Structures are given as C-alpha cells and as structure tokens.
Amino acid sequence: MEPFRQHEFGWRVALDFLLSGTGSSMFIIYFLSAGSNRLVYMLGPVFILAGLAVLLSELGKPSNFWRSIYNYKTSWMARGAIFNILYILVWLAMILAYILNLYAFPLYAIEFALSILVLIYPVMLLQDVKDIKLWKNGWSSVMTAVYAISGGASLDAFIISLYQPDVLTLAYISLGISLLALVLLFAYISALRREQYKSIEYSLRQMLEGDRQNLLKLSFSGVVVQFAMDLLFILNIPAKPFALLVGFAFSMAGVYSFRLMLLNAGFHEPLISDKRIKEITASLKIGHKN
Amino acid sequence: MKYAMVIDLTKCVGCNSCTAACKIDNSTGFGVKYGQVLELESGSFPDVTKFYLPILCMQCENPECLKVCPTGATFKTDDGIVLIDKNKCMGCRYCAAACPYMARYFYDDSGRPLDVPRMDLEDERHGTAEKCDFCIDRVREGENPACVQACPYEARTFGDIDDPSSRVHSLMSRAKSLKEEEGFNVSVYYIW
Secondary structure (H helix, E strand, O other): OOOEEOOOOOHHHHHHHHHHHHHHHHHHHHHHOOOOOHHHHHHHHHHHHHHHHHHHHHOOOHHHHHHHHOOOOOOHHHHHHHHHHHHHHHHHHHHHHHHHOOOOHHHHHHHHHHHHHHHHHHHHHHHOOOOEHHHHOHHHHHHHHHHHHHHHHHHHHHHHHHHOOOOHHHHHHHHHHHHHHHHHHHHHHHHHHHOOOHHHHHHHHHHOOHHHHHHHHHHHHHHHHHHHHHHHHHOOOOOOHHHHHHHHHHHHHHHHHHHHHHHHOOEEOOOOOHHHHHHHHHHHHHHHHO | OOEEEEEEOOOOOOOOHHHHHHHHHHOOOOOOOOOEEEEEEEOOOOOOEEEEEEEOOOOOOOOHHHHHOOOOOEEEOOOOOEEEOOOOOOOOOHHHHHOOOOOOEEOOHHHOOOOOOOOOOHHHHOOOEEOOOOOHHHHHOOOOOHHHHHOOOOOEEEEEOOOOOOHHHHHHHHOEOOOHHHOOOOOEEEEO
C-alpha cells in the first residue's frame, strides 16, 4: 500500500508560513545588525498581521479563532497563536512609543525574543505531526527555518537599499544566510540522490516528480537570485530599484515554493504494511481452501 | 469501561453496507465518510488475492488529533471515545493532518449540488472537523453502532473490552491493529 498524501495544508498555509517567517526574520536580522531605523522595525509585524489574515481565511469557523490559544499545553498551533498575538501587542506598544518619542529598547528586545518564537513555531507545528516523516525530519525543519531567515534578510537588504546606499552589514548577513541556504539545498538534493533518508524516501521521490519538481527548481533559483542581489550590494554595483524589486519578488517566490513543496510532499505512512498485507492474504487463501 | 470494535477481515466482502448505514445514520456531507472500505490486493497475475479493509476512527488512547487541537474542541470520554465539540472547533484542519488513519474530515458543503437543500444540522457542522464517534448516541442507549448493525455478515463486533463476558473481549486474543508499532493504542482491531 502506498503512503497517502495530506490534503489539509495547502497554498494558504504555505503563504501564512512565508509571511510570518519573513516578518519575524526581518526583525531578527535588523535587530542583530543593530539597525537604527525604527520604521524598518515596524514593518516586520505587518507581514505577521498579513499572515494571520491569510490564516483566518483558511479557517472553517474564523469566529472561533479566539479559542485557538486554549490548548497551549500540547498544541503548537495554540502556542503559535499566543506568540503571534503577543507579537502584535508589543508591536502596537512600539508604535505608541514611536509616536510619543519614548525610550523603547526593552520593547524591541521583547519583540526580538518573540520574533524567534514566531519564526520557529511553524517548524514545530509541522514537527508535531508524528505520522508525516518528512515534516518530522530535522533536515526539513532546519531548511524551513533557514529559508525563512534568508527571506527576511533579503527583505531587509532590499528595503534599506532604497534609501540608504550603504547596506554592507545587512548585505553580508544576507549573503551568508543565502549561501547557507544554498549549501543546505545542495546537500538536500544530494541526499535525495543517495536516498539516504529511508523514512522520507517516498516524499523525497515525490518532490522530483511532476509539478513538485518545478517547485524545487523555483526554490533553488530563488536563493540563487537572492545571492546575486546580495553580491550587487557588496560589490556596490548600481541597480535600479525596479530590478531589485523583481529580484526580491523572485527570491520570495523561491522561499514560498519551498514551503509549498514541503506541504505538498507531506505523506502519511501507509495504513497497512506490505508485510501485513501478505500475512492477511496468505491467511485468507488458507481460509478459502478450507 | 472501554468500548472497542473488532473487524473480521475473513468475513468482510466489501459490500459497503456499513458505509451506507453510517452515512444515513450520521447524515454526513458530500465526500465525508466516517467509515469506508478499502480494496487491497496482493500478488501478481495469476496468483492475486484481494481483500477489504474497513477503516474508521480508531479512537486512539493517545490521540494525535487531541494533542494538536489548538482550541481543545477534541476531547475523550471516560469510555475511550474521542469526540469533537462543534461549538469550539475553528476548522483549522490540523487534527485531520495529524490523524495517521485518514479518519478526520472537514465538513464543507462546497461540493453540494445547488438543487440539494441544506439540512438542519448543517449550519452548526459547516466549517468544522468531523469523524466517527462509534455512534455514541446509539451506544448509550444500549444499541450497536450503525455499521455494526448493518453488516450482513457480522464481520464487526462491538462492545466493552473490559467486560470478560463480552464477545469483543473474547476476540482480543487474536486481534491486531493498524500501525501497532507507533503506539497509538487504538480501540479498533482486526482479525484474519
């Protein structure tokens, strides 16, 4: 019997993961690079809000969304909802502090910690699905997080480049992360060929078939484009904002397609093993003969 | 007390009476099957054997659906049946993604033909997760679940596994379950 595919999480969940991952990552990277523009800090949570809106559109009963924080003891979705809500509240406090021109470093530090939690919650949410080995696999989790961070770093570099020519620190960070994503992706693809990971072999083979193969190509190209954009910044090669915008959009498409591919290739273990099927059929044959 | 079901695969002929009885009794929506019968085969021509595998919610002792449910809508009764509180469910489908037995459905009437009217209960159920509940209303009135009652070959046996005088209890010595090695400790067993 073949493994069966999950159909519950689709493009909207992938989009929510993309937006929350990008929003939280851009805050993390900008904070780590000691960025000083408060408006850039304000932008990350806008992505998180957009992600929440996408998630709400996916729910069968959005009016019950407020209940989603209830089972935080065992459910990563409930924990994610709490992180997101806290994130938005701190963001509102940051906006207030900005308007009133108050000292707000503690708020930024709290938001930084929450950003890390918002970044890891989709990874943990997928990890918690015990029966889908691809999601449970640590390799997929690391890739998901690295892809999210690379998207956030790319967005930071792009935004800063629009009004501040010197984006070296951010560009170096972004370059490093996209390089890491590339190396990991190469390792991932070589792992597919070696078929080293027996438990996720079926899912990995699915990634190389049909439409999913295009998603893999797009996620690879996205990181390459991001890498090229970071090189432009570092080598101080002038580029028109529109060209950068197209490049950035392509790189985000790459990050999105990786997430979509991960969800699409999520296969449950077969309900019944081939060994057991043989056992049953052998027993049935004996029964028929008798 | 713990309810359990034992399905004898040597008796199941794949007539789907159980599937039909379940749909009628629970008024399930389009494409929703709390229980279904899979057709499986093994071997190659001319030595091929086919058999039927009825599946439904396994009423796990350690349900993955309960663990992941963010709203706490999924809960377990004292007699081991896993239920969903429709008023709490927000329809996130995380439980359906986490269920290792394909036993959860999302109630969405988008597939309903325009000329078929909505039933009374549909408004409450729309946009929530659904699954087999061992026909809890019937069971609490002392009856068998609809699928058990409908099976013409008595392939299904239902009862209290903790009661030594029950038929289910006596069948347990031969019973096996699906994905045993994962440790979900299910309440639906098979014999062959």
